[in-house]
Each structure stands twice: as structure tokens, then as C-alpha cells.
Amino acid sequence: MTDDLGPGSGIERRRCERLLRELYENQTATVEALSRRLSRPPADIHRLLELLRQSGCGIETTPAGVQLNDISWPWWKAMLEDRSGAAGRMLGRHVLAFDQTTSTNDVCWQAARQAEERPLLVLADVQTRGRGRRGRRWESKPGQSLLMSILLPAALSNAETLTLTAGLAVAQTIETLAGVSTAVKWPNDVLVDGKKIAGILIETHWANPQEMDSPTVIDHTLGIGLNVGQQTADFPSQIADRAASLAMISHRAWDRLRVLEALLEQLERNCLHPPAPASLITAWKARCTMLGQLLRVHCGGMEIVGRVADIDPLEGLVLRDETGAVHLCKARETTILSP
Numbered sequence: 001m002t003d004d005l006g007p008g009s010g011i012e013r014r015r016c017e018r019l020l021r022e023l024y025e026n027q028t029a030t031v032e033a034l035s036r037r038l039s040r041p042p043a044d045i046h047r048l049l050e051l052l053r054q055s056g057c058g059i060e061t062t063p064a065g066v067q068l069n070d071i072s073w074p075w076w077k078a079m080l081e082d083r084s085g086a087a088g089r090m091l092g093r094h095v096l097a098f099d100q101t102t103s104t105n106d107v108c109w110q111a112a113r114q115a116e117e118r119p120l121l122v123l124a125d126v127q128t129r130g131r132g133r134r135g136r137r138w139e140s141k142p143g144q145s146l147l148m149s150i151l152l153p154a155a156l157s158n159a160e161t162l163t164l165t166a167g168l169a170v171a172q173t174i175e176t177l178a179g180v181s182t183a184v185k186w187p188n189d190v191l192v193d194g195k196k197i198a199g200i201l202i203e204t205h206w207a208n209p210q211e212m213d214s215p216t217v218i219d220h221t222l223g224i225g226l227n228v229g230q231q232t233a234d235f236p237s238q239i240a241d242r243a244a245s246l247a248m249i250s251h252r253a254w255d256r257l258r259v260l261e262a263l264l265e266q267l268e269r270n271c272l273h274p275p276a277p278a279s280l281i282t283a284w285k286a287r288c289t290m291l292g293q294l295l296r297v298h299c300g301g302m303e304i305v306g307r308v309a310d311i312d313p314l315e316g317l318v319l320r321d322e323t324g325a326v327h328l329c330k331a332r333e334t335t336i337l338s339p
């Protein structure tokens with residue numbers, strides 16, 4: 001975990017945090033202005049800036065002043081908790097941030113067993129056993145992705161609705177940031193120009209899983225992987241021609257913390273204060289390009305080939321096979337085999 005990283009501790013660390021916040025909010029500021037705002041002499045500001053650079057922050061001195069280009073990982077937790085509190089946002093108020101972990105969803109499973117605050121946001125720079133749906137792997141390298149999981153109490157969510165609200169939030173965030181259109185692929189992929197840019201993995205925690213008749217849902221983990229800085233060569237070769245990142249679709253670099261904040265804002269709107277389901281479903285369907293597509297799926301132990309007659313993100317996929325028979329394929333029981 002990153003709690004003990006970053007320069008110094010105590011007072012020095014808090015001064016660095018204040019300076020970072022000033023730079024983050026103001027983009028560019030002169031040393032004199034920073035000195036006034038922090039009530040520290042200019043020499044101190046130079047020293048703190050140097051400490052921040054040494055901890056990996058991208059800080060540039062331009063004729064207009066000091067400019068923050070990138071916040072290094074050790075500062076994320078403090079920045080997020082502070083800014084979420086100030087913005088009145090629930091998501092981001094309780095954060096665990098890891099340089100490396102097996103899977104942020106695993107961390108949520110552990111946290112679910114303990115009395116951790118909820119919603120809890122778990123972040124990692126890199127995962128060693130990141131997972132996708134149906135036992136697939138979700139690969140990552142440091143500095144490139146948003147890898148996050150949110151532990152949500154069941155009272156605030158159910159798995160089907162989360163698939164809809166979270167997938168839509170990811171799509172809307174990408175549209176707002178990069179000014180592109182996105183598509184959603186049922187149940188939970190987000191694509192730009194036919195290439196996958198984000199995936200979502202929702203897992204449910206049960207209080208009494210052994211009682212199959214009446215298991216009680218206590219929490220959900222909403223896991224999101226969003227590709228931010230990758231270029232084609234960064235993806236595993238098997239998926240490189242089908243994967244995209246924010247950098248690839250917009251031809252520019254992105255500060256992951258700002259991307260995360262934009263996503264948290266949208267997730268909070270969609271998932272914690274959801275509008276009427278009908279408007280969410282309309283917004284989701286407007287982005288779904290699968291109607292009429294010929295699909296081969298595995299559903300409830302059967303393989304089905306059919307055209308998509310309808311999709312309801314809450315109910316599932318409706319396929320009509322060549323005999324005219326109609327099959328309702330629920331998200332939990334269905335894997336799309338092709339295309």
C-alpha cells in the first residue's frame with residue numbers, strides 16, 4: 001500500500017499535499033503565488049516542488065509558472081479522499097491504493113469480510129492476477145490503466161442494474177473526455193470504433209453462501225478496467241488488434257487521476273443517485289450496436305446461434321435462431337462465443 005510512500009512524513013508530507021492540491025486546481029501558478037497561498041517562503045516552495053518531482057510527479061517550469069502534468073501514484077489516496085470530501089462525493093472518500101496487488105476485486109473480497117467503510121474504492125497501478133469475465137485474464141502494466149474496484153453495499157445496488165449504470169457511466173465519461181462516440185457491448189464492454197477500451201466485472205458477496213435457497217447478498221464489487229495510456233504494442237498480442245485506449249483514440253496523453261475523478265463523478269450520478277431505469281435503458285440501447293447481429297453464445301449449458309432480436313441490459317439478450325425459436329439469455333448464464 002502507498003500510505004508510507006512519498007517524501008518525508010507528518011508536516012512535510014502535508015505541505016507537499018497542499019502544494020499538489022494548489023497545482024492540481026490551478027494548472028499553472030507562479031512560485032510567488034504559491035508562496036502566498038501556502039504562507040511559505042519561495043525557497044520552501046522550490047524545495048517542496050523538488051520533493052514532489054523526486055516522488056515521480058511530472059512538474060514543469062514554464063514562463064507562465066509551475067505546471068503540474070502528472071501526479072505520481074503515492075499521492076493518489078490523499079488527493080482523492082480530500083477532493084471527494086470537498087466535492088460532497090461518496091465515491092473516493094475511502095480509498096485503498098496499491099502499487100501492485102493481485103486484483104482490486106480480491107482486495108474488495110477481503111475488505112467485505114472486515115468492517116471497512118463502504119463505498120470503498122480500491123485502486124492499483126498494476127495487477128498480477130487481474131481477471132475478466134468468465135475466468136479470462138485482464139493484463140496490465142504500471143502507469144497505463146485505471147484498475148479499480150468499488151465495494152458497494154447491496155442496499156445501494158443490484159448486479160443487473162450495476163451492469164447497466166456502470167457500463168453507461170464508463171461510456172459517458174469517455175465521450176465527455178475524448179469527444180468521441182462509444183458503443184456498449186452486452187453485457188459490459190465499452191468500445192470505441194469497434195475496439196474494446198474498458199471492461200467491467202461485477203462480483204457478489206453472500207452472507208450465507210452455503211444456504212443455496214436463501215443466500216443473502218451483502219455487498220457487490222464493481223471492478224472496472226479502463227485503458228488510458230496504452231499504445232497497440234502494450235497490449236498482449238492476442239488482443240492487440242481489438243483493444244484501444246484513451247491515448248490511442250484521442251492522440252494525446254491523459255492524467256489518470258483526472259480521468260478517474262471524471263469517472264467517479266459519473267458513477268456517482270448513475271449508480272448512487274440513478275435516474276429512472278427507463279431513461280438509463282434508453283441511453284444504454286442508444287449506444288448498443290448489436291441488434292440484428294448474428295451471434296453464437298453459450299447459455300445455460302447450450303450453444304445457441306441466432307440473431308439479436310432485442311437486448312435489455314437488465315433482462316438479457318433475446319436471440320432468434322434459424323428455426324424462429326426465441327431464446328432469452330441472461331447475463332449470468334451467457335458467454336458470447338463469436339463474433
Ligand code: BTN
Pocket residue numbers: 102103104105106127129130131132133134136138146147148149188189198199200201223224225226
Ligand atoms: C472483462 O471485460 O472481462 C472485465 C474486465 C474487468 C477488469 C477489472 S480491472 C479492475 C478489476 N480487478 C480485476 O481483477 N478485474 C477488474
